[in-house]
Amino acid sequence: MKLALDIGNTFTKYGFFEENTLVEQGVVYGLDELDEFLTSRSRDFDKSIVCSVGYKHEELEPFFSADKEVLYLSHITRIPIGVAYATPRTLGMDRLAAVIGATELFSESAVMVIDIGTCITYDYLNQAGVFEGGIISPGVELRYKAMHQYTQRLPLLNDREAKELIGNSTAGAMRSGVINGITGEIEYMISQFLLKTPDLKVIITGGGAKTFESRIKADIFVALEIVLVGLNRVLDYNA
Numbered sequence: 001m002k003l004a005l006d007i008g009n010t011f012t013k014y015g016f017f018e019e020n021t022l023v024e025q026g027v028v029y030g031l032d033e034l035d036e037f038l039t040s041r042s043r044d045f046d047k048s049i050v051c052s053v054g055y056k057h058e059e060l061e062p063f064f065s066a067d068k069e070v071l072y073l074s075h076i077t078r079i080p081i082g083v084a085y086a087t088p089r090t091l092g093m094d095r096l097a098a099v100i101g102a103t104e105l106f107s108e109s110a111v112m113v114i115d116i117g118t119c120i121t122y123d124y125l126n127q128a129g130v131f132e133g134g135i136i137s138p139g140v141e142l143r144y145k146a147m148h149q150y151t152q153r154l155p156l157l158n159d160r161e162a163k164e165l166i167g168n169s170t171a172g173a174m175r176s177g178v179i180n181g182i183t184g185e186i187e188y189m190i191s192q193f194l195l196k197t198p199d200l201k202v203i204i205t206g207g208g209a210k211t212f213e214s215r216i217k218a219d220i221f222v223a224l225e226i227v228l229v230g231l232n233r234v235l236d237y238n239a
Helices: 030-040 057-063 093-105 140-149 170-196 226-237
Strands: 002-007 012-018 021-028 047-052 069-072 111-116 119-125 130-138 201-205
Touching: 002 226, 012 226, 021 030, 021 226, 030 057, 047 057, 047 093, 047 226, 057 069, 093 111, 093 119, 093 130, 093 201, 093 226, 111 170, 119 170, 130 140, 140 170, 170 201, 201 226
Parallel strands: 002 047, 047 069, 111 201
Antiparallel strands: 002 012, 012 021, 111 119, 119 130
16 A cells, blocks of 8 residues: 655645555644654555655655655656746645646646645646646735734634625624635636636645635536645656
């Protein structure tokens, strides 16, 4: 069995694969919990792939026993798509894994993957299978934190619902600005990409996907496991 690890800013998502089938997935928090997880489940996988946005490979190597085959996804890893990104060293590997995972769902179409997390990323893979780049904007928590930290009286919120467009309180107005603002941003980005590629397939993923999937009027596909699927494909590609 194979293990895919997506180590993000807040938590680590893991997935166990038998061939191309995701048989188990879950979440662990912090490096201590990740260490305990890998120790307790060491007999459950033979090889693994790691994608990390915040830790260097050298920092993670001690968590794996010497008999485990571990592939760390980086800008020099062999991958099954082309990359036209001007600065591949600075590209978040979770973004790359997501578009690779998207090719498992839509192998002959241009795809945009919208990952709604700490930041919101919009990543575009053209019909020829080349990753061209995308867009990065602040996510829900960052918008609330910015309003709180850069003003003297606005509270710190983390609400995910905005039932009314016009907030009749300060908190309500903030909720509307963040949630409706992100909804409008997503719909605008989709519309602009559709002008470029009318038959574009749009996938949303990430921790905020469930918050916004019912708000978006465009035709979208929700695939929360898309990064793990992409990581598994890279692991197989390098076998």
